[in-house]
Amino acid sequence: IISLAKDEKGYASLYGKEKLSVIGVSQQKEARFSAHEGLAIIEASYIPPEIISQMMGETKIESCPHYYRTSRGSEPKLDAGMRFTMNLFEQYSQSTIYAGHLELQTPKEARVITMCESEFESFIGMKVDKTTLTHILKNLGMVVSKPKASIFAITIPHFRHDIINRQDIIEEIVRIVGIDNIPSKPLVFAENNQNTVDFEEYRKTRMYRQRAAQSGFFESVHFVFNERATLERFGFTCTDEGKELLNPITATMDTLRPTLLMGLLLSASANVKVNQKKIALFECGMVFDVNRNETKRISFIISGASQMDKLSNAGKAPAIDFTTFTQRISDIVGSFEMTAHTTTHSLAHPYMCAKVIIAGREAGELFRVHPQVEEELDLGHTYVCELDMDQLAFGLIQAKPFSKYQASFRDLSILIPKSLTYEAIKEVIAKHVSAEIKRYYPVDRYASESLGDKVSLSLRFVLQSEEKTLEEEEITAAIEWILTGLKEELGVSLR
Structure with a gap:
């Protein structure tokens, strides 16, 4: 048997x-x-x-x-x-063959490899049409299903145990096509761009931190937690109670911070208590809204003196003021505009508060701290600014052409009502400004009893042509056109 x-x-x-x-x-x-x-x-x-x-x-x-x-x-x-x-x-031979036989079989599924037409071109280095590919594969004993959307399903016969993956199929095709028939191509060896969004965000943050340090600010780092009672007392909106911290570190860190300013004010107060006269701090970090959504901001604070004691100020450094603080912020973040602003919290001085506008978009706020808050924290004159990092510029700086011809300066003094804002004046000038006027800015504001309910505002215009040196008539015409617009729309007059 x-x-x-x-x-x-x-x-x-x-x-x-x-x-x-x-x-x-x-x-x-x-x-x-x-x-x-x-x-x-x-x-x-x-x-x-x-x-x-x-x-x-x-x-x-x-x-x-x-x-x-x-x-x-x-x-x-x-x-x-x-x-x-x-x-x-x-x-x-003279042998006699019996018909009986024994079989032992173990079913083995055929190997199927799927490839698309673009993969053939990528591996081979040249385009081979679908008809030629199908003909070669069938002649090699492989079963090719009807291509669907340039995709081939190739069934490998059992006797081709040497074909396991795509590369083996390509090797067979190249052998039939002929290696000499494939045109030579230079190898493209290039590293992929490793600059991810997170890396660019890190570079941006690092740049502004370095600028702040170069401008005399010291970095201050705080927890992302604050005391809820203190924040609500000053009018800040805290995290929704249903999304509040379940296990706070301490009783004074029981909520996520909605602003960086409280941490900076407390740090400035701590510096005052160790007899620091000039306090300039900044912090860059995350703040959280009611729904715990994160926003990255950068905040600045200067309290007390505007500079250190030195020979030039005879050891009596002047206190920080609005103009000096604004210039320090501009040195870090670049040029910006300010408009009148009323905050939703009570940290700000009601008459020294501005909204910061960068490239036409609201970027944050800048203000002097309310005198009552300064007194509570034992601070001198204190100015703070908080900006949204997403609104700050970052990227390749584009060079712009400039004129080689001489620039001309003209001053225009006008009488305006005390209630008229510079923003309204600026809107009218923007409608009537000519191409020769490169920029304009206020240089003086004068008020006296003789002017009554009006004030004198002096504006300086910089005029320059890209093609020639401007004639006096052209300069006068450009200024007159602006003055006409101011008279018609705002009712102002020359001083």
Whole structure:
């Protein structure tokens, strides 16, 4: 009785009275055929090389030269091989062939590799049309499904155990196309851009921190927590109670900060208590709204003297004022405009408070601290500014052309009502300004009893042409056009 079964180590084996052979690996000495025997068993097998090699690596057994052929691949169509062998025996021997046979099969799914047309072009280095690709693959014995949206599903035959991935398929195609028929291309070796959004944000923050330090500010770092009772007392809106901290560090750090200013004011107060006369601090960090949404801001504070004691001020440094503080902020963040502003909190002085406008967008607020708050914290004159980091400029600086011709300056003094704001004057000038006027700004404001309910405002205009030196008539015409607009829309008059 002849049988096929797996042995104790998992190898398919042929058995008679005893084990005769390990399929595809070895044959027992007792089972070898000789000319004196009257009955022979013909064994044909196909085992995928990766399977038999892995098994031999895990549970190694004695092998013979038959394993060498099995481990390197053979013909999986055993029927064709057996028919050819039987024909040889019938033609060249006097043997009698019995029709009985035994089979041991383990189903193995064919390997399918999916590739798109662009991948072929990328790997090969040239474009090969779909018809040619399909023809080559079919001639190699592979089954190619009908391409859908330039995607090929390639079924690898069992006898091509050497084809495992896309690269192997490309190798076969290149062999048929011919390596000499593929045009040479230079290798493009370029590193991907590593500048992520987070890295650019870090660079921007670092730049403004360095500018602040260069302008005489010291960096102050605080927790992102504040005391809720203090913040609400000064009119700040804190985090919604349903989203509040469940386990605060201390009772004075029981909410997420909605502003950086409270931390800076407390730090300035601590510096005053150690007899610091000039206090200039800044902080850059996150603040949180009612729903705990984060916003990155940068805040500045100067309290007390505007400069250190030195020989030039005879050891009596002047106190910080609105103009000096504004210039310090401009040195850091660049040029900006200010408009009248009323804050929602009570930290600000009601008559020394401005909204900061950068590139036409609101960026933050700048104000003097309310005298009552200054007194409560033992501070002298104190000015603060808080800006949204997203509104600050960062990026490549674009150079602009400038005129090589001489610039001319003209002053215009007008009488305006005390209630008229500079913002209204600026809007009218913007409607009537000519291309020759490069910039304008106020230089003086004068009030006296003789002027009554009006004040005198002096404006300076800078005029310059890109093409020539301006004539006096052209300068006068540009100024007259602005004055006409001011008279018609605001009712102002020359002083």
